[in-house]
Amino acid sequence: MAHHKTNPKDIVPIGQKMAFGAGHLVLNLLPGALGIFMFFLLTAFGMDPFLAGLLGGLPRIFDAITDPIMGFISDNTKSRWGRRRPYIFVGAILSGIFFIVLWQLDPEDSVNYNFWYFLIMSMVFLVGNTMFATPLIGLGYEMTSDYNERTRIMAFSQTIGQIAWMIVPWFWVLIANPDLFETQAIGVRRLSIIVGAVCLILGLLPAIFCKGIDSAHMENRKKITFKTMFSNLKDLLDGIVQVSKNKPFMKLCGATFLVFNGFQLVASFSYFIIVYYMFNGDFGAAGNWPAWFSTITAVITAFGVIPIVTWMANNWGKRNAFVISTAISILGYILKWWGFNPDYHWLIFLPVPFMAFGLGGLFTLMMSMTADVCDLDELRNGMPRKEGTFGAIYWWMVKLGQALALVLGGLVLKVVGFDGNAAVQTAETIRDLRIADIVIPAVTAGLAIVIMWKYSLNETRAAEIKQILVDRRGEL
Structure with missing residues (x-):
């Protein structure tokens, strides 16, 4: 098979690849930890299994709606820092903080209270996470225009992202260990602080160090304001x-x-x-x-x-x-x-x-x-x-x-x-x-x-x- 040689200007520096990979570690660590922690809604916080199922499914519907909207917004954004990086920066901070707040549940509170608290905070967390994740994915697609360098970038990021799945399976073991935490509820609350803080710090790296396509002269971008909301919706659907x-x-x-x-x-x-x-x-x-x-x-x-x-x-x-x-x-x-x-x-x-x-x-x-x-x-x-x-x-x-x-x-x-x-x-x-x-x-x-x-x-x-x-x- 015939191949072309990658132009030096299309090669992404290792530092940017590492920063992008750090973002992908966050993309894997947050949902991985969320999945493990959800198990303890039943055992640590006494949530009814049906209600726990709703808490797993309803936020996913909300998430599916916000993703395309965030994609459209970042595609059409004009800023001195590019189309994606401002959202990644803010989204990383919000994702880390809201993940911590999401899991500060108390088993002494009523099931109804914990259900509504978790449902509302899940929506809030997903807004921050969407603001981080969707622009980050888009940024990766535009970091180089070279056919093979794109594969190398994604391979590098996926390799770093797999570190999350080396760690996440052990969260269950840690939280359930009475020698580490007095109760499972305490284990969930404290471990969420560590996970949220790590994700906040790592999530900032691609916003600071990664560079996307030069969009300064990109044509036909839509104006994003409250006044153009309805026309933006039509443009999004188109x-x-x-x-x-x-x-x-x-x-x-x-x-x-x-x-x-x-x-x-x-x-x-x-x-x-x-x-x-x-x-x-x-x-x-x-x-x-x-x-x-x-x-x-x-x-x-x-x-x-x-x-x-x-x-x-x-x-x-x-x-x-x-x-x-x-x-x-x-x-x-x-x-x-x-x-x-x-x-x-x-x-x-x-x-x-x-x-x-x-x-x-x-x-x-x-x-x-x-x-x-x-x-x-x-x-x-x-x-x-x-x-x-x-x-x-x-x-x-x-x-x-x-x-x-x-x-x-x-x-x-x-x-x-x-x-x-x-x-x-x-x-x-x-x-x-x-x-x-x-x-x-x-x-x-x-x-x-x-x-x-x-x-x-x-x-x-x-x-x-x-x-x-x-x-x-x-x-x-």
Whole structure:
């Protein structure tokens, strides 16, 4: 495959890559910690399971609405600091502070009080988090115009982001440890302060050090004021329609929806299989095996899989890298049948290096390809560039799939006959659960390969588009 040499001016300095990676660590650490802490709404704060489910789902709906709005605002912002960085700076501060405030619950308060407090503060937290996350994603798409450097940036950021998943599984162990915290509620409150402070500090780094595209002379940006609110809404909807007509982008969204949410749908199954199959329902004997499984997966993804995927993308093309890495992950899912072994516990790590190619390759490649798609959109629809809108809609698809996966995951557990109140599950239930744990993500990954098989925006086409845009803008 023919390759071009990256122009030195298109190479992003290592310092900027590290700052952007720090932002991605925050993007992973906040939702990861949120997911773990949500478990303690039941055990530490006495929340009704149905109400806890609402607290997990209702804010996601709100989040799905605010993402495209924030993307549109950052696309059209004019400031001396660029389109994205002011929002990232303010959003990092608000995200860290509101995450801390969100978890200052007291089990002595009534369930109704805690429910409304958490629901309202979740909305407030998500406003700050959206202000941080959506512009950060858009900034990453515009840090370079080079086809291969985009992959390297995303690979670097995803590697640093995986550090969050090496840490997060141990939050459950820390909070539940009576030697560290007098009660689980105290553990949640204190650990949230540490997480919020770390995310605030790391979140400021991309706002301070990263540089996006020079937008000083970018044409056709909309005026963002209260008076133009209704016309802005029409412009936002028009932009979403334009994005939805971008076939390469919709292929990326479809493939991501399938791979990520096929994985998410069965994500909790591994924990149940470890406890109820490998350790016959003995939570004490299962100990830290689930946490180690998650942590080792993140380590292999960060330092093994992502560098390999990056090499494949730069040498064989991004589409080919996606197809190969996704096919390898299917092999990993199949190996779980032998890896989850009640007689040889260490075999649990057998499928990990193969499974890790699924998500490790997915976001590294898809975020890089979305940046290419933004060039295609500028070619077809002109200025302003819509990195924020593309990023918001892409992640809206991810969040929609997550919500659907939570619902369908519970449905699958019900169909296989899983009983959370039973100390021991039936042999038929365990068998069917293990089959679902393999078949569901393997099938969705296979469908994603079918969707991406004829993806056409390769390196040659991307280079052609870039040259047309350079000529159109009158750049040297």
